[in-house]
Amino acid sequence: MTSTTVDLLDSPASASASAPAPASARVSATASAIERAKLRFAPVRGYLNACALGLPPLDVIDVMRQDALDWSLGLCSPATYGVVVEDARRLFASIVSAPVDTVSIGSQTSVMAGTVAGSVPPGAEVLCVRGDFSSMVYPFLVQQSRGVRVRQVDLAELADAIGPETYLVAFSMVQSADGAVADVDAITESARRYGAFTFCDLTQAAGAMPVDAARFDATTTNAYKWLLCPRGVAFMTVTSEFARTLTANNAGWYAGEDVWSSLYGPDMHLAASARAFDVSPAWPSWVGARAALAVLAALDPAEVHRHNLRLANAFCDATGRPRQNQAIVSWKDPDGWALAALSSAGITASGRGGRVRVAFHLWNDDADVASAAAALTA
Numbered sequence: 612m613t614s615t616t617v618d619l620l621d622s623p624a625s626a627s628a629s630a631p632a633p634a635s636a637r638v639s640a641t642a643s644a645i646e647r648a649k650l651r652f653a654p655v656r657g658y659l660n661a662c663a664l665g666l667p668p669l670d671v672i673d674v675m676r677q678d679a680l681d682w683s684l685g686l687c688s689p690a691t692y693g694v695v696v697e698d699a700r701r702l703f704a705s706i707v708s709a710p711v712d713t714v715s716i717g718s719q720t721s722v723m724a725g726t727v728a729g730s731v732p733p734g735a736e737v738l739c740v741r742g743d744f745s746s747m748v749y750p751f752l753v754q755q756s757r758g759v760r761v762r763q764v765d766l767a768e769l770a771d772a773i774g775p776e777t778y779l780v781a782f783s784m785v786q787s788a789d790g791a792v793a794d795v796d797a798i799t800e801s802a803r804r805y806g807a808f809t810f811c812d813l814t815q816a817a818g819a820m821p822v823d824a825a826r827f828d829a830t831t832t833n834a835y836k837w838l839l840c841p842r843g844v845a846f847m848t849v850t851s852e853f854a855r856t857l858t859a860n861n862a863g864w865y866a867g868e869d870v871w872s873s874l875y876g877p878d879m880h881l882a883a884s885a886r887a888f889d890v891s892p893a894w895p896s897w898v899g900a901r902a903a904l905a906v907l908a909a910l911d912p913a914e915v916h917r918h919n920l921r922l923a924n925a926f927c928d929a930t931g932r933p934r935q936n937q938a939i940v941s942w943k944d945p946d947g948w949a950l951a952a953l954s955s956a957g958i959t960a961s962g963r964g965g966r967v968r969v970a971f972h973l974w975n976d977d978a979d980v981a982s983a984a985a986a987l988t989a
């Protein structure tokens with residue numbers, strides 16, 4: 612039977628949201644969505660480091676190159692970039708299942724966590740995870756000088772540690788150091804029981820697995836990992852109830868109800884939606900972000916998650932490790948031998964806190980699993 616071929620992406624999310632697929636990128640009509648998406652990336656072998664830095668789809672390179680050329684020719688404008696940012700905001704909202712009016716945009720996780728931390732009342736307790744990524748801990752620790760009480764516990768103890776004194780629970784859905792996945796059901800149920808707010812970092816989850824940001828009072832996401840965006844693109848979601856407790860301490864012209872009427876003082880009219888917490892965007896990064904998010908928005912996150920877990924578990928099987936059932940596989944590597952062995956074999960991985968991490972995402976396949984396993988078992 613002769614298979615027919617089709618364009619890589621038959622139905623883009625919108626004509627303006629991503630560049631057309633390269634004409635050479637063609638795949639069997641019977642291929643899965645993941646197989647089709649894989650062809651959107653450069654043919655890189657052994658890159659197992661999405662948890663540190665995601666790879667851009669070729670669409671991203673194309674649109675950013677065109678944007679740089681347009682800039683050099685004087686063809687770019689702030690108004691045009693504004694359309695790009697709003698497209699990206701809508702695409703992100705669809706990926707994390709959040710109403711678009713609850714999404715704000717920014718540059719880095721720590722900036723958005725700082726908005727939340729700076730709004731915690733003096734004397735209130737914030738519960739954090741011991742060993743969580745510093746951008747989800749430092750912003751709260753620096754508030755101790757004004758009386759905010761920060762308590763840190765192990766991830767496995769987080770749900771049980773919430774109590775009547777807890778004002779806010781701040782945690783990552785997936786831990787950066789070892790890929791451990793939080794028990795979201797238990798944490799959110801316990802927080803509701805005691806009337807505590809929840810603030811969740813989705814950086815190591817969004818794009819890699821199904822995410823429902825609406826389950827939390829607020830979330831933050833840095834998009835340069837599993838969401839495949841250029842660095843300098845981040846998002847926050849915030850419910851209307853929690854938004855009333857926050858001070859928009861980074862407010863600028865982009866946080867105005869009408870950004871073009873918010874360029875000069877003395878009056879201030881902040882947006883009525885989560886846009887009140889927007890940070891002025893680094894425009895070229897958002898051109899790439901729109902294209903990257905369009906690729907992910909066209910995929911089923913559950914299917915992406917199954918792909919990632921299948922490869923991660925296959926790697927565990929091939930190296931004699933217990934299955935961790937998470938896209939990031941991590942183990943102790945105190946002397947750096949494993950990371951060095953992977954690197955010598957041309958495998959890109961990362962080391963954090965005396966551990967080595969390998970991560971599996973859209974561009975990876977069984978050949979990457981075999982190469983990485985061979986490097987460690989030779």
